[in-house]
Amino acid sequence: MQREKTPPARAPSGPQIAVYPGSFDPITRGHLEIVERASSLFDEVIIAIGRHPTKHGYFSVERRCALIEASIGHLPGVRAAAFDGLVVDFCREVGAKAMVRGLRAIGDFEPEFRMAQANRDLAPEIETIFLIPRPEHMYVSSSLVREIASHGGDFERYVPGPVAEAMHSRYAAEGREA
Numbered sequence: 001m002q003r004e005k006t007p008p009a010r011a012p013s014g015p016q017i018a019v020y021p022g023s024f025d026p027i028t029r030g031h032l033e034i035v036e037r038a039s040s041l042f043d044e045v046i047i048a049i050g051r052h053p054t055k056h057g058y059f060s061v062e063r064r065c066a067l068i069e070a071s072i073g074h075l076p077g078v079r080a081a082a083f084d085g086l087v088v089d090f091c092r093e094v095g096a097k098a099m100v101r102g103l104r105a106i107g108d109f110e111p112e113f114r115m116a117q118a119n120r121d122l123a124p125e126i127e128t129i130f131l132i133p134r135p136e137h138m139y140v141s142s143s144l145v146r147e148i149a150s151h152g153g154d155f156e157r158y159v160p161g162p163v164a165e166a167m168h169s170r171y172a173a174e175g176r177e178a
């Protein structure tokens with residue numbers, strides 16, 4: 001007697017959406033590499049800037065959002081947004097089943113591991129996916145870029161063009177070279 005086969009589980013219909021959360025103050029070429037990798041895996045990628053209740057940051061959240069939008073024109077299906085509260089709540093709100101994070105070096109592992117575990121406890125249906133950047137982006141971070149710029153160093157190589165322009169304008173307005 002032939003037994004009936006159980007059909008394989010089907011992926012849910014609709015676009016596959018991923019959220020890439022962070023502070024992006026400002027977005028760097030390292031972040032962009034992660035976004036490019038993620039956009040080849042998902043139909044839609046939302047770069048999500050977490051609002052901090054007390055920290056103002058180097059650029060305002062609105063400016064960071066605008067700078068991201070100006071840097072991702074070559075990537076269809078990618079957009080920027082800001083969110084308040086928990087990142088898993090934002091994922092649910094936009095229908096994302098995955099959260100993307102970049103894993104640069106061993107030092108990133110411990111905090112990322114804790115955050116992924118906490119997020120899984122809060123929302124087991126949302127997966128955290130780690131993407132590893134190319135070696136030249138392994139040590140890049142937003143604060144490193146800000147520090148190099150504040151000392152007049154060559155920071156442009158680490159950030160997309162619109163961010164470099166915005167940083168130059170900022171230092172020019174302050175009467176300093178960047």
Ligand code: COA
Pocket residue numbers: 021022023024025028029030031032034049050085086087088102103104115118119133137140141142143144
């Ligand atoms: N390229 C360059 N830099 C990168 C990078 C990459 N691929 N990946 C990470 N970084 C850098 C960032 O530039 C930043 O550098 P800085 O500290 O020098 O500015 C640093 O790594 C921290 O990364 P970021 O991605 O901004 O994460 P974060 O640890 O500040 O977290 C949120 C930001 C928004 C994801 C987090 O605060 C959050 O989820 N908040 C909401 C509350 C919540 O849900 N918490 C989790 C559950 S408890």
